[in-house]
Amino acid sequence: MSSLRPPAVPLVTHHPYFSVWSPTEHLGESTTTHWTGAENGLVGFAVIDGHPYRFAGEHGEIPTMDQTELTVQPTTTFYSFRAGGVELEVEFISPLLLDDFEILARPATYVSFYTSSIDNQNHDISIYFDITGEWCVDDRKQAIESNRISIPDVGQALQIGTTTQEILTHSGDDKRIDWGHLYLLPPCELATEMIVSTTDIRDTFASTGQLSQSDSLTLPTEVGDAPPVLACVFDMDVVPTSKQETFLTIAYDERKAIEYFEDHLQPYWRRNGRTVTEMLTSAVVDYPTLRERCAEFDSVLRQRCRSAGGESYADITALAYRQAIAAHTLVEYDDTPLFFSKECFSNGCIATVDVTYPSIPLFLLYAPDLVKGMLRPIFRYARTDDWPYEFAPHDVGTYPIANGQTYRTVDGELVLENQMPIEECGNVLIITAAICLRDGCSAFADENWELLTQWAEYLVENGFDPGEQLCTDDFAGHLAHNANLSLKAIFGIASYGILCGLRGDEDRQEKYLTLANQMAEDWTHDADDGEHFRLTFDRPGTWSLKYNLVWNNLFDLNLFDDDVAQREVVKYLEEQNKYGTPLDNRETYTKADWLLWAATLADDESDFEQLIDPLWRFLDESHDRVPFADWYDTETAERNRFQHRSVVGGLFLKLLRQEKHLLNSQ
Numbered sequence: 187m188s189s190l191r192p193p194a195v196p197l198v199t200h201h202p203y204f205s206v207w208s209p210t211e212h213l214g215e216s217t218t219t220h221w222t223g224a225e226n227g228l229v230g231f232a233v234i235d236g237h238p239y240r241f242a243g244e245h246g247e248i249p250t251m252d253q254t255e256l257t258v259q260p261t262t263t264f265y266s267f268r269a270g271g272v273e274l275e276v277e278f279i280s281p282l283l284l285d286d287f288e289i290l291a292r293p294a295t296y297v298s299f300y301t302s303s304i305d306n307q308n309h310d311i312s313i314y315f316d317i318t319g320e321w322c323v324d325d326r327k328q329a330i331e332s333n334r335i336s337i338p339d340v341g342q343a344l345q346i347g348t349t350t351q352e353i354l355t356h357s358g359d360d361k362r363i364d365w366g367h368l369y370l371l372p373p374c375e376l377a378t379e380m381i382v383s384t385t386d387i388r389d390t391f392a393s394t395g396q397l398s399q400s401d402s403l404t405l406p407t408e409v410g411d412a413p414p415v416l417a418c419v420f421d422m423d424v425v426p427t428s429k430q431e432t433f434l435t436i437a438y439d440e441r442k443a444i445e446y447f448e449d450h451l452q453p454y455w456r457r458n459g460r461t462v463t464e465m466l467t468s469a470v471v472d473y474p475t476l477r478e479r480c481a482e483f484d485s486v487l488r489q490r491c492r493s494a495g496g497e498s499y500a501d502i503t504a505l506a507y508r509q510a511i512a513a514h515t516l517v518e519y520d521d522t523p524l525f526f527s528k529e530c531f532s533n534g535c536i537a538t539v540d541v542t543y544p545s546i547p548l549f550l551l552y553a554p555d556l557v558k559g560m561l562r563p564i565f566r567y568a569r570t571d572d573w574p575y576e577f578a579p580h581d582v583g584t585y586p587i588a589n590g591q592t593y594r595t596v597d598g599e600l601v602l603e604n605q606m607p608i609e610e611c612g613n614v615l616i617i618t619a620a621i622c623l624r625d626g627c628s629a630f631a632d633e634n635w636e637l638l639t640q641w642a643e644y645l646v647e648n649g650f651d652p653g654e655q656l657c658t659d660d661f662a663g664h665l666a667h668n669a670n671l672s673l674k675a676i677f678g679i680a681s682y683g684i685l686c687g688l689r690g691d692e693d694r695q696e697k698y699l700t701l702a703n704q705m706a707e708d709w710t711h712d713a714d715d716g717e718h719f720r721l722t723f724d725r726p727g728t729w730s731l732k733y734n735l736v737w738n739n740l741f742d743l744n745l746f747d748d749d750v751a752q753r754e755v756v757k758y759l760e761e762q763n764k765y766g767t768p769l770d771n772r773e774t775y776t777k778a779d780w781l782l783w784a785a786t787l788a789d790d791e792s793d794f795e796q797l798i799d800p801l802w803r804f805l806d807e808s809h810d811r812v813p814f815a816d817w818y819d820t821e822t823a824e825r826n827r828f829q830h831r832s833v834v835g836g837l838f839l840k841l842l843r844q845e846k847h848l849l850n851s852q
Contacts, residue, residue: 190501191806192258194813197228197278198295199512201453202528202585203363204438205830206321209811213242213265213276214250221512221530221813221830222360226321227413231314231392234270234424238392241267241274242315245388259484260507271305272424274313281476282511283483284552287523289476291454291516294437294469298477301422302429309424314391316417317370317436319409322347324356324364329406330414332382335369337463340470343371344382344416349406353442354450357584359534366440367462371470372418373432380418387417435469444517444526444536445587446563454516454523494844496795498802502782503837505805509814510548510835515586516559525549525559528585530830535581536588537563540606540658543613544779545835546620547842550849554624561617563588565634574600577644578610578637608649608671609657611641612678616737619681623741623849628688635689642682642698649675650705651712651723659769659777661817661826667722669713673734676705680743699743706745718757719750721770729757730770733783736839740846751787758784758797763820765807766800775826778804778816779836786840794840 191211197218198206206226210216213230220226230242232251240248251267251274258264263278277298283289301311319330333345347367354365372378379397381387391397397419407414423430439462443453455465487507492500515526527542529535542560549556567573567582572590582588593604618638621630631638652675654666665671683698713719721728732754738746758767766776767784778801785797800820808815808823814834815825842848 188257188501188504190258190505190802192505193805193808193815194811195256195258195263196280196505196508196813197263198436199280199282199508200293200295200438201443201512201515202530203440204293205512205813207813211256212250212253214240214253215244217244218242220321220362222362223812224320224362225318227318229314229316229388229415230276231388232267232269232272232274233312233314233392233395234272235309236395237270238395239269241265241276245385246392248392258505260487260504261480261484268304270309271303271307272309272311273302273304274311275300279477279480280508280512281480282508283479284511284549284556287454287516287553289472290511292465292469293439293453293455294435294466296433296435296473296477298431298433299422300429300431301424303424303426306426308426310421311424312395312419312421314388314417314419315434316388316415317368318385318413318415319346319368320413321438322363322366322368323409324362326409326411326413328364329408331406332401332414332416334401335463337371337466337470340371340467341374342380343369343466344380344418345369346382346414346416354445354586357534357587359529359531361534363438363440365442366438368416369435369437369439369462369466370416370418371435371437371466373420373434374470376420376422376432378418378420380416382414382416385412385415387415391417391419433473435466435473437466437469439465443515443586444524445589446517446519446524447566447589449519451517451519451524454518457518490845491838491841495798495840496791498795498799499840502798502802502805503841506814506834506837507548509830510545510832513830513832516556522562523555523559524562525556526563526585526588527560527832529581530832531828532831533592534584535592536583536585538581539564539578539610539613540580541831541833543617543658544783544833546617547838548835550620550624551838551842551845554621557617557621558630561614564614565637567591568637575602575605575607576640577605577607578614578641580604580606580610604656606656606658606660608645608652608655608675611644612649612674612734613658614638615642615645615678615681615685616674619684619741620849622685622688626850628685631685632689638682638685642679645675645678646701649678650708662769662772665722667724669709669720669723670730670732670734672709672713672723673732676702676709676745677734677737677741677743679705680737680741680745684741702743703745710746710750718753721772728771729761731758731767731776731780731784732787733780736783736786736843740843740849748789752789754784755788755793755797759793762797762800764800765804765818765823766820767797768820774821775817775819777833778814778818779833782837783839786843
């Protein structure tokens with residue numbers, strides 16, 4: 187069992203509009219929230235032998251059960267509570283299984299309940315559970331209405347959603363969904379009461395142990411400060427000799443998910459005409475199998491991560507797993523999966539290339555088709571008349587609207603100053619090479635060969651000594667002669683050489699790998715600052731995390747001597763603060779993904795662990811109770827805005843390095 191105290195605990199995690207977390211270690215200490223911090227409440231009570239206790243959410247003066255355990259696994263969050271001679275175990279399971287797109291895309295989380303006696307006595311227990319109408323609005327002034335629907339072979343479900351259903355009418359960063367419907371499916375094998383009501387129903391249950399009134403909110407009502415709830419109550423047995431189990435299901439049907447070059451795309455699970463009732467039926471029927479599959483997956487992945495990087499690394503990746511996936515939306519276009527990221531709490535961009543780049547290690551390990559699905563919108567946009575530049579685009583819009591790049595003037599003109607020419611060209615080439623090595627063929631590159639060639643040539647002409655421009659660390663501002671950005675160009679060119687080789691063009695393979703090799707020699711000379719390498723070629727006495735150097739090993743390129751990486755690792759250890767090594771010498775902040783990538787350069791496992799232990803400490807001690815923040819201060823553990831971002835998929839890089847045979851490296 188992990189001793190890590192998560193800064194926030196994942197509960198219901200599927201996509202940027204359906205992602206709910208607990209901002210405290212104890213589930214009963216706070217109101218649960220959407221990843222943005224807006225309240226998306228849920229409340230759970232247990233009446234044990236006539237005495238009410240609260241195990242989830244906040245409400246009134248009802249005493250909380252003692253929480254005795256919290257464990258976060260990749261797909262599952264487990265809690266254990268005790269009160270009145272009873273142990274109540276609660277699991278939140280979001281079955282995000284990357285090798286099964288049907289299950290991955292299904293927006294249904296299970297909440298499992300297990301009861302047992304801890305005093306060797308029989309007990310009566312009733313469980314109350316509700317979720318609020320906050321989950322389906324962006325603004326509390328919006329009106330919602332409820333319904334009951336019949337689910338074949340399951341029973342009834344409670345449904346709630348906005349009255350207006352203005353689908354895909356807004357975009358932005360700090361936004362929540364206000365179309366589609368939220369569903370609560372109570373246990374179907376137990377006698378269950380269910381109701382749509384106000385929050386007053388919580389007090390009614392706490393005092394009587396029952397739901398004594400009928401639905402009170404069939405007509406439209408404003409969410410307001412006392413939001414409507416979907417609630418259910420069910421009884422469970424508590425006996426000394428056995429443990430009883432049941433579950434309920436929380437689901438969200440968003441109807442339409444992404445606007446893609448003017449087309450409104452359905453979520454992936456709705457393709458082939460699949461209906462919401464069919465989806466909900468499948469979710470309930472599949473529960474026993476999926477619970478076992480998730481338990482097995484969690485155990486295996488944790489062991490793999492422990493083997494690759496130690497116990498702290500296993501804790502970090504377990505917390506990152508669901509977030510990395512839930513910051514995306516999976517859709518299908520022309521029978522092809524597209525996997526759109528949202529640049530959460532940055533500017534809300536959709537399909538951002540330099541957010542895709544750090545995220546790919548997790549998806550290369552399990553689902554390379556999703557990495558292709560991240561890049562396809564970029565290739566399509568780059569072919570349009572709207573994209574005038576010879577380098578790769580940064581994004582294709584603002585989530586969930588993917589009609590063209592975000593960075594524009596009020597007149598609609600693209601802004602050159604905000605582009606990342608070297609960054610994005612290098613990113614696309616490296617990612618494409620990784621995909622094709624994983625596939626063992628050049629098919630994905632072949633689809634986009636003209637653009638890849640254009641961007642490789644751009645790097646040859648402009649990449650070694652970058653002019654003043656942004657890189658992925660754009661919060662640090664424009665920078666010229668950036669040595670780490672130069673590394674990206676070098677590996678981008680080498681990646682193009684790899685792709686030429688996969689296409690059977692040995693002459694061009696040799697040409698571009700030779701170019702990359704010569705640039706690497708020049709880089710080693712020009713960036714040398716004695717015991718380490720500089721932040722910029724023209725600034726002696728500076729340093730930075732050279733996270734882009736990881737591809738030298740992952741692609742077996744050997745462009746740089748091993749000594750280059752190990753000199754850097756020594757410097758990172760020297761510059762380490764309480765919560766990690768800063769991004770560079772200019773500030774005390776760092777990025778969790780880049781810190782992990784930099785640590786992966788270490789040949790000595792003890793050096794790797796020494797570099798990531800402060801990241802574990804940051805997560806454990808940070809006062810910012812938000813989903814995994816990737817940009818934070820290494821002296822104070824204060825986060826710098828970012829949270830719930832897909833880049834934490836990059837924390838699986840150490841595992842990818844251990845299992846780099848998957849890349850079919852040359």
